Amino acid sequence: MQYIIPLLVIAGTIYFVIKLRKKPLAETPAEWDEILEKNVRFYQRLNPNQKVIFKDEMLNFINEVYIEGIGFDLEEIDRVFVAASAIIPVFHFRNWRYTNITGVIIYPDNFNQKLGYEMNVEDRWISGMVGNGKYENQMILSRKALHHGFKNKTDKHNTAIHEFVHLLDKLDGEMDGIPSNFIGQEYVLPWVNLMHKEMEKINANKSDVRSYGGTSQIEFFTVVSEYFFERPKLLKRKHPELYKMLEMCFNPKIDKTV
Numbered sequence: 001m002q003y004i005i006p007l008l009v010i011a012g013t014i015y016f017v018i019k020l021r022k023k024p025l026a027e028t029p030a031e032w033d034e035i036l037e038k039n040v041r042f043y044q045r046l047n048p049n050q051k052v053i054f055k056d057e058m059l060n061f062i063n064e065v066y067i068e069g070i071g072f073d074l075e076e077i078d079r080v081f082v083a084a085s086a087i088i089p090v091f092h093f094r095n096w097r098y099t100n101i102t103g104v105i106i107y108p109d110n111f112n113q114k115l116g117y118e119m120n121v122e123d124r125w126i127s128g129m130v131g132n133g134k135y136e137n138q139m140i141l142s143r144k145a146l147h148h149g150f151k152n153k154t155d156k157h158n159t160a161i162h163e164f165v166h167l168l169d170k171l172d173g174e175m176d177g178i179p180s181n182f183i184g185q186e187y188v189l190p191w192v193n194l195m196h197k198e199m200e201k202i203n204a205n206k207s208d209v210r211s212y213g214g215t216s217q218i219e220f221f222t223v224v225s226e227y228f229f230e231r232p233k234l235l236k237r238k239h240p241e242l243y244k245m246l247e248m249c250f251n252p253k254i255d256k257t258v
C-alpha cells in the first residue's frame with residue numbers, strides 16, 4: 001500500500017514528461033509551408049501526415065536550440081533551413097533529440113579558423129563546422145552555404161546537413177565516419193570496407209562522389225550522407241551498396257511515420 005502513492009507519482013511524472021516531449025510547444029508558422037515546399041526536396045517527397053510530423057520536429061528543435069545570426073538580421077527562412085537540416089537526417093528515428101548541440105551561429109558568408117568573417121580577414125574558406133573547446137555543442141554555418149544547400153537542386157551538396165551528420169557521428173564518443181550506434185556492430189566492418197573502396201575511387205578521380213569525401217573517413221560519411229539526402233535516386237542507381245548501407249543507417253526498420 002505504501003508503494004502506491006510513490007508509484008502513482010512516478011507514473012504521472014513519466015506520462016507528463018512523454019507528453020511534454022511529444023507535444024510541440026506552439027503551432028508551426030504558416031510561412032514554413034511555403035518555404036519548405038519551394039526549397040526542401042526531402043520535405044516535398046513526404047506524405048501529408050509525414051509533413052506535419054516533420055514540422056513538429058522542426059519546432060521542437062527550434063525550441064531547444066538557440067539560432068543566432070552574426071553580422072546580419074536572421075530571417076525566418078534561415079531558421080527553417082537550419083531546423084530542416086537538423087531533422088532530415090534523423091526524421092525516421094523514433095523520438096529523437098540531439099543531445100550534443102545547444103546553439104547554431106550563422107555568419108553571412110564563409111569564415112576562417114578563428115571565426116573571422118569580415119570581408120577584410122584572410123583565409124575565409126570554411127562554410128560550416130561543429131565547434132569544440134569554447135564552442136563545444138555549437139554549430140557554425142555560413143548563411144550563403146546554408147541557402148545554397150537548398151537552392152541548388154543538382155549538386156548533391158548541403159553544408160548544414162553535412163554538419164548535422166557530423167553530430168550524429170560524434171554521438172558514439174568518437175568522430176570517425178563509422179556510425180556504429182546506427183548501423184550496429186555487425187555492419188561496422190562491411191561499412192569500413194565499402195568506405196575505403198569508394199574513397200580510393202574518389203581519390204583516383206573515378207567517382208561522382210564529391211572529392212572532399214576522399215580526404216578522410218569522417219568526411220566520407222558526411223559527404224555521402226549529403227548525396228543520400230539530396231539525390232537519393234541517383235545514389236541508389238549509381239552506388240547501390242552505399243545506398244543500402246545509408247538506408248540502414250538513416251531509415252531503420254522501425255519507422256515512426258508509417
Ligand SMILES: [Zn+2]
Nearest residue numbers: 162166219222
Ligand atoms: Zn565535414
